[in-house]
Amino acid sequence: MLKKLLPFVEHVIKKPVWDCRMCGQCVLHSTGMTCPMTCPKTLRNGPCGGVRENGNCEVIPDMQCVWLKAYDRKVFLPLPTVWKDHFNELRPPVDMRLQGSSSWINLVTKRDQQTPAGWSTTDGAH
């Protein structure tokens, strides 16, 4: 029941504020409260090289680059220091199986921290 209800509640809350795409492994806290899945290239580790001179997106010229927004918010918003520290960590590839599920449940069950067996990083991130 909860498994069915929570994705709905989460989407209703997160969609209007963050334009949540329900990837099921939320990283908002570490990306300046800006959803990287709204980047047309769904980049989770920083901006592509195509950001325009005015700061807008290569793909959608009248939208500000998601990563420019994320970086500005990281710098200027009064977010917890640990969240800011996580900004530069290497976020793992998205687990496509979690698409549409509730990241809140996945956070509690730690399902969102599972990475492929071969995945490792050199920066201390999981």
Add this chain to the structure above:
Amino acid sequence: MSLMREKLENTNEVVFTAEFPSLDGGGMAKVVKNAARLAPWFVGVNATDNPAAHAHASNTASAIAMKMHGIEPIMQIVCRDKNRLAIQADMMGAALHGIENISLLTGDDVTAGDEPETRRVFDIDSTQAINIARIITTGKYLSGRKIDPAPDFYISAVENPSAPPFDYRIERALKKYRAGAKYLQLQICYHPERLEKFCAGVAKIAPDLKLIPTIVLVKNAKPMSFMHDKVPGIDIPQDTIKRVSSASDQAEEAYKLTVELAKHAMTLPSVRGLHVTDFRHDDSLDRFMYDLGQKPRN
């Protein structure tokens, strides 16, 4: 050992790289012709992966062809067209043919190409791809499945020192270094002060990361205006374009500008070479290399 690794890690020599023209038919004759032109000057030459979102002969096939004709390929893999399985397959395919230089890129969007209706993949991003290449060199796939013996990649990436957010570009270079990139080829940059700031920043936080800025040989102001207007991520100051467009001899003025930018870039910290893009297709490449004090490699 790859020559790129040998030169960048074990010598202080300035390393020049270039891009191999995309292959669209014409068979090996075209490869031979271009190899002959590039071989005297370049340690490594990029084998591109559907550049600007246009389909061409594949990255792996081109890299193999280049290697067969005496050019050391730097095989690019972009994240736009392939998922993580296909990207690992590209890496292992390269390893099978003894190709060691692998460069991982996000890739221009499909809207930049001639088939903008294409589905974008972006299953992983370039930093994740760099990390996966590094993981493969430890003897396993992303799944953990063993690879024995492990391929010996010399991993690189690209970065744009001239696109916002400028400060973050430096941190992102460090992130790519930590993921496994040993050097970065930099996007075309006509703002010397931006390049200066980027190189100084990188030298400070990732001193072992080597930088290879890009320099473009153009014949007149037209391609400069085109890049400025049409290529997202490239900005050329109006004064710089005007300097060339208002010159009585545009070709000569454009050449002089290129040499100035190149000489400036070579003085910057962490810069270990230059990536030369030749839009002139005349005899200026040789002149340019001699003017920078280079001699043809035998």
